[in-house]
Amino acid sequence: MSLPDKRQGMEEAIARIPNGARILISGFGVPGTPFTLIQELLRQGQTGLTLVKNDANETGLGIDHLLASGQVERLITTHIGLNPRAIELMNSGKLTVEFCGQGMLAERLHAGGAGLKAFLTDIGVGTLLAQGKPHHELDGQSLVLETALRADFALIHAAKADPFGNLRYTATARNFAPVMAMAADQVIVEAEAVVGLGDLAADDIHTPGPFVDAVVDLAALGPLSAEYGVVRREQHV
Numbered sequence: 001m002s003l004p005d006k007r008q009g010m011e012e013a014i015a016r017i018p019n020g021a022r023i024l025i026s027g028f029g030v031p032g033t034p035f036t037l038i039q040e041l042l043r044q045g046q047t048g049l050t051l052v053k054n055d056a057n058e059t060g061l062g063i064d065h066l067l068a069s070g071q072v073e074r075l076i077t078t079h080i081g082l083n084p085r086a087i088e089l090m091n092s093g094k095l096t097v098e099f100c101g102q103g104m105l106a107e108r109l110h111a112g113g114a115g116l117k118a119f120l121t122d123i124g125v126g127t128l129l130a131q132g133k134p135h136h137e138l139d140g141q142s143l144v145l146e147t148a149l150r151a152d153f154a155l156i157h158a159a160k161a162d163p164f165g166n167l168r169y170t171a172t173a174r175n176f177a178p179v180m181a182m183a184a185d186q187v188i189v190e191a192e193a194v195v196g197l198g199d200l201a202a203d204d205i206h207t208p209g210p211f212v213d214a215v216v217d218l219a220a221l222g223p224l225s226a227e228y229g230v231v232r233r234e235q236h237v
Contacts, residue, residue, distance in 0.1 A: 005164070007163050027157065027173070029054075032156075032169065034157040036190050047070070049072050051063055054105065077098070105149075120138060125143070158189050162197050162198075163196075167189060189215050191215055193219060
């Protein structure tokens with residue numbers, strides 16, 4: 001049995017996303033943020049989006065472009081302190097922001113990818129993050145019910161991919177990408193290098209191909225944009 005070739009043009013891949021979609025976007029600050037896919041989403045102009053990302057990037061980077069264009073209705077994130085535009089939009093009521101702890105965001109995504117609907121935790125009990133959420137008593141302890149997170153799409157940056165969609169990430173880019181790939185109905189990946197089937201060692205595969213729906217080869221599009229240059233890059237190590 002031959003494995004399907006999931007390589008796709010960027011325009012075609014992003015055109016899958018409709019207005020009103022919920023989208024997981026990988027990245028830990030700059031590392032792992034799929035800047036090229038974000039730029040295509042900006043160009044195509046889908047609106048009413050809900051984004052789930054660890055952070056709001058900085059002014060002029062990543063999802064800030066989508067915030068500036070008014071395409072984002074809701075943001076689920078851990079912090080927006082590096083992005084004055086996100087803060088202004090939130091304070092003016094033009095952007096709904098749901099905050100959750102960084103580890104909690106990862107665990108909610110993990111739960112979504114594992115097929116769970118919710119889980120109980122003592123993290124956040126008695127804080128603002130737990131206000132308005134259901135509480136349950138277990139073994140005499142008050143626990144918060146945290147809902148799992150899933151989305152219609154995930155946009156992910158990978159250092160390497162093969163045509164089937166097996167993925168390898170680099171350093172902190174790995175923090176959210178693997179769980180996001182599990183927690184989305186459709187996963188679109190931009191890869192700095194697309195290698196042949198079998199060229200990725202089994203121990204180097206961080207996301208297996210069955211989770212991936214489309215692979216965009218960044219090398220075929222030309223040099224990476226200046227946004228990627230914010231961090232030093234060890235090319236395909």
